[in-house]
Amino acid sequence: MQPKDLLQLSEQFGSPLYVYDADKIKSQYNRLTKAFSKVEKLRINYAMKALSNVAILQLLEGMGSGLDTVSIQEVQLGLHAGYSPERIFYTPNGVSLEEIEEVNALGVQINIDNLSILEQFGAKHPNVPVCIRINPHVMAGGNANISVGHIDSKFGISVHQLPHLVRIVENTKMNIVGIHMHTGSDILDIEVFLYAAEILFDAARHFKNLDFLDFGSGFKVPYKKDDIETDIEELGKKLSKRFNEFCTEYGKNLTLIFEPGKFLVSEAGQFLAKVNVIKQTTSTVFAGIDSGFNHLIRPMFYGSSHHIENISNPKGKERFYSVVGYICETDTFANNRRISELKEGDILSFKNAGAYCYSMASNYNSRYRPAEVLWMNGQGHLIRAHETFEDLIKNQIGLPQIATAQ
Template structure:
């Protein structure tokens, strides 16, 4: 997308605004499938928690993607978007047995990540096929909040508990059809990922009726100029070769599954915000925008860096700014960042705003959530309207007026 297209969309739909480039989502999907083209059976389960707008789900469905869901509500959204139950994979954490049973009753493949629920479910439903999430105790991910495969993680069944796990399966006679792992996001060292894969291969040898192995995702995308990213092509060459060899050892062609979220949609997203005020203090120049961490929490929550461009003045002389929001507490998007000279009324564009941005937004300070637009075939399509005051009041029940004596 060009800066002029984004400026036009901000003028047309207002700000703040989320914009997603369909072509980028499509190219990322094709890049991933091409990297693993030598695998006989490959399945991509889009991790919809990254961005769950129904239009995005429909776009990915048309490309052949399936869905990775983490809640019953995400399962229902995927069904609403046209996915069949067998195209949805349910990978929750810490949910109740009742929720897992509810999803299973819909015909969706379930993935269980703790021994307690596994034993309860297997005892009640021994004929229902189940996938098991293993914690390989491998540290991956560039941030403690998104590294989920290490020994202190709440996710998965410890690989060291494998004997106990096998005993539960044998006692309940339940059917295990898949083994799953997810080490975390921002994976850079492919050798570490391959090391974790070997742990999954070893665990898989304990189960004779497997249909698939799910390697999670966590592929890093570039967040700034000259930033590093996961070499998907190299990973594809190395893991495909090892996976195909394992299938021969296992005596069966298994399906290789990935569940990318950020990799597919992050770079496709742009967050547009208007500058309300340029404020000079004794040491800092602040650019205050018409948004805050209620709309884009990642910089405050994760310390993530989003490249910021002044698309109203892209060729202007660069100055140093701290970009801040309008929330009444510390609300900083960037400190001391070089950006083309900013004036009040300019539109700033935040890159990599496709994943875990709108999906983590809120109504904090009673602000409306912004609109979402899909840029498809050179045209902007509104896929979510900006909220209104009526949306804030929806589901609220005022206190009845009590007459005083």
């Protein structure tokens, strides 16, 4: 997409606006499958929590992707988007046994990360195929909030609890078909990932009839020029070789599963917002936009950096601006960032806005959530309309009439 295309979309659909490039999503999917082409049985399960719009799910379903889900609502969205139950994995954390049983009734693959729930579920449903999520105790990820495989993480069953885990499986005679891990997001060091993979292999040796090993994801994408990213090609070469060796040792050709989210959709997304006001103080020039952390919370929540361009004046002289939102909080997107000279009414584009952006949006300050557009075959297709006041009050119930009469 060129700046002129984005400007045209902002005029056509209004701002703020999320725009996703279908070709970029497809190229990332193909890049990952090509990197692991030496593995005979490979499965990509898109982590839909990154971006759960039904049109995006359908785009990936058409490419052969499965789904990684973390809630019953995500499972239901996946089924609604056309995924068959056997292509949906359900990996919750901290949910009730009742929710897990409800999801199981839908026919999807259950992944359990808690000894208590494992024992309860196994005792009641010993014949149901179950995957077990282990915690490898490997610290990986670019931020404490997205590092989920370390020793203090709430996710997974500790590898040190394997003897207890095995006893539960033996006592309940439950059907374990897969082992899963996820160390965290924004992984830079491939050797750390490979080290964690060996822990997964060790855990798998305790189970004799597995069908798959799920390595999670967490691949880092570049957020700015010359930024570091996970070398998928090198990882594919090294892990494929080791995985194939393990399959030979195990005596069975297992399926290798990944569950990428950010890797597939982050770079495909751009967030467009209009400059409402330029405010000069004694030391800072603020660019206030028609958005806030109600639409894009990652810079405030994770400290993430999104490259910002003035697509209305891309070749203008650069000046320093602090880009801030219209929320009644300190919602700063960028401090003293070099951006082509801004004027009120200009359109800014925030890059890498495809993952964990719209999906984390809210109605804080009673603001509406923005529209979403899919750019495909040279055209913009509306895939979610801007919210309205009717959306805001749809589920609200006013004070009962009897109370207002008193």
